[in-house]
Amino acid sequence: MGYIVFIRTYVFIFEFNIIKQILMASYRYFEEYDQPVTDTLIENYSKILHTVGEDISRDGIVKTPERAAKAMQFLTSGNCQDPAEILKSAMFAEAYHDMVIIKDIELYSLCEHHILPFFGKAHIAYIPDGHIVGLSKIPRVVDIFARRLQVQERLTHDILECINDTLKPKGVAVVIEASHMCMMMRGVQKQNSVTTTSGFRGQFEAIETRNEFLKLISSDLG
Numbered sequence: 001m002g003y004i005v006f007i008r009t010y011v012f013i014f015e016f017n018i019i020k021q022i023l024m025a026s027y028r029y030f031e032e033y034d035q036p037v038t039d040t041l042i043e044n045y046s047k048i049l050h051t052v053g054e055d056i057s058r059d060g061i062v063k064t065p066e067r068a069a070k071a072m073q074f075l076t077s078g079n080c081q082d083p084a085e086i087l088k089s090a091m092f093a094e095a096y097h098d099m100v101i102i103k104d105i106e107l108y109s110l111c112e113h114h115i116l117p118f119f120g121k122a123h124i125a126y127i128p129d130g131h132i133v134g135l136s137k138i139p140r141v142v143d144i145f146a147r148r149l150q151v152q153e154r155l156t157h158d159i160l161e162c163i164n165d166t167l168k169p170k171g172v173a174v175v176i177e178a179s180h181m182c183m184m185m186r187g188v189q190k191q192n193s194v195t196t197t198s199g200f201r202g203q204f205e206a207i208e209t210r211n212e213f214l215k216l217i218s219s220d221l222g
């Protein structure tokens, strides 16, 4: 039965390299920094470095507060972007009713407890109900929710609910696998642990559809 469902379903899987190119292009476009915010961050990063014993006038570090100020603004730039608008900008009426999967979407976020990175991959699927969305928009939604202080559980649900509420498909599935620097560099110092979170809506709540999705994201079709 599962095999028949597998054969019937036409699945588009967009490989890692294509997704990577899309993400790299979006990184290049972020060049706007709010000057008053930058100035305040520079001042505060200088204090932090001084407090931990750094000589903030030495060559290698003299511009670090400014670089850190810009990096922090980039890494939290998702706060002022609307992911629903991104999806709405590329929704098309289409009578395609099978599963669409985008797997191995790279993600980089910051844990809100320690302001340290967590990073990994997102695998997302939806079953259209009258509308499909431009495929590059799904990784952009991931970026917008990832570029803010997050926990992996909320990141998973933010992405799930945004696609569900905006595209209104027959079903959505999101799986995220990530490594957390706050566990690897400090705390329990577990270098090889990967945290997996998942969320399912609509037809993916049925065990058969969910299993088909999980089988497809764990197989190497390349």
Ligand SMILES: [Zn+2]
Residues within 6 Å of the ligand: 111, 112, 113, 114, 115, 116, 180, 182, 183
């Ligand atoms: Zn943490």
